[in-house]
Amino acid sequence: MFYTRGTENLWKGPGVLTKITKYRTEGRKRATAHTYRRKIRGALLSLARNVILCNTPEHVDASAALAQAISSEGMNNRNYLLFLTLLETNHPYVIDILVGPRNPFLLFSPIKPNWFLVKETFRILAKFKGNELAVKALLALLGVVQNTYKTSKDGNKIYPLRMSDVYNIGKHLDKERDQLDPRNRLLLEILFDIYFVGIDSDYRGTKQIGIKANDIRMSFFDNTKRMLDAIPDVLLVKDIVRIPIGPMYYQWKAPEKDAPALEAREEPEVKVSLQKSRALRAARVPVKKTAKGTRSAAKKASVKRAAPRRARTR
Numbered sequence: 001m002f003y004t005r006g007t008e009n010l011w012k013g014p015g016v017l018t019k020i021t022k023y024r025t026e027g028r029k030r031a032t033a034h035t036y037r038r039k040i041r042g043a044l045l046s047l048a049r050n051v052i053l054c055n056t057p058e059h060v061d062a063s064a065a066l067a068q069a070i071s072s073e074g075m076n077n078r079n080y081l082l083f084l085t086l087l088e089t090n091h092p093y094v095i096d097i098l099v100g101p102r103n104p105f106l107l108f109s110p111i112k113p114n115w116f117l118v119k120e121t122f123r124i125l126a127k128f129k130g131n132e133l134a135v136k137a138l139l140a141l142l143g144v145v146q147n148t149y150k151t152s153k154d155g156n157k158i159y160p161l162r163m164s165d166v167y168n169i170g171k172h173l174d175k176e177r178d179q180l181d182p183r184n185r186l187l188l189e190i191l192f193d194i195y196f197v198g199i200d201s202d203y204r205g206t207k208q209i210g211i212k213a214n215d216i217r218m219s220f221f222d223n224t225k226r227m228l229d230a231i232p233d234v235l236l237v238k239d240i241v242r243i244p245i246g247p248m249y250y251q252w253k254a255p256e257k258d259a260p261a262l263e264a265r266e267e268p269e270v271k272v273s274l275q276k277s278r279a280l281r282a283a284r285v286p287v288k289k290t291a292k293g294t295r296s297a298a299k300k301a302s303v304k305r306a307a308p309r310r311a312r313t314r
Helices: 013-053 057-073 080-087 092-099 115-127 135-149 152-158 163-170 182-200 204-221 269-313
Strands: none
Touching: 013 057, 057 080, 057 092, 080 092, 080 115, 080 135, 092 135, 115 135, 115 163, 135 152, 135 182, 152 182, 163 182, 163 204, 182 204
């Protein structure tokens, strides 16, 4: 096709310009949309942080409503980190709603321990002082630790223990109470499990951690020693017990029948089940032995009776 000079491809020019302008404006719109989405996410995160701090009655109401919504779903692999986040509030009212009728010691039992869960558990234990952490929150966190290090071979592979982790467990021991106290007994059992973790390990650093866990136990049992002899005194400083801020409008009715918590038991639930199974096995073993003994005695008697008969036939 013939075009005059200076007028060729004029019909294509405006179309190309409109396409370029369209792409530029769409790019700006997309960048603007991403910017506003980031602002929305930042606002939601800042609001969630303020709610979790529970500094005002309104924030306590919001945390309680969030705890009830999460608790109604139950523990699963998608929301177990939200349970851990709400336990970090250390607000007794919110934690009571979150735990509900469950046993706090078995709260994280449906979840298989992983590195991040154990790491966050020790971080929360290190964040609060010995008398500052709520009872149900402490039992839930100790349940994670005991579930991880009950078997010495697997626990240290999931999360290698540090000396500071052992200190943060031992600082929650209360020497003024007896060793039969449920809280002290659970802490002593966990330190005993960590001691076996150190013994079974070939690594020198892990063995030192196990020895330190045993030193903390001995300092608790020995009346001539103090906890300062095994744990740094900075970690054993007690905090002033403050009254938590109550809710303003939110009302929650506690369940009439709660699950038997660890505080009301003579022994932890896992140990009770093990003792029952062992007792049943011990009760069944003599019966089997007596049955085998009677059968073997009957066989021997029949052989003795048969032997003289053969001799007479000959």
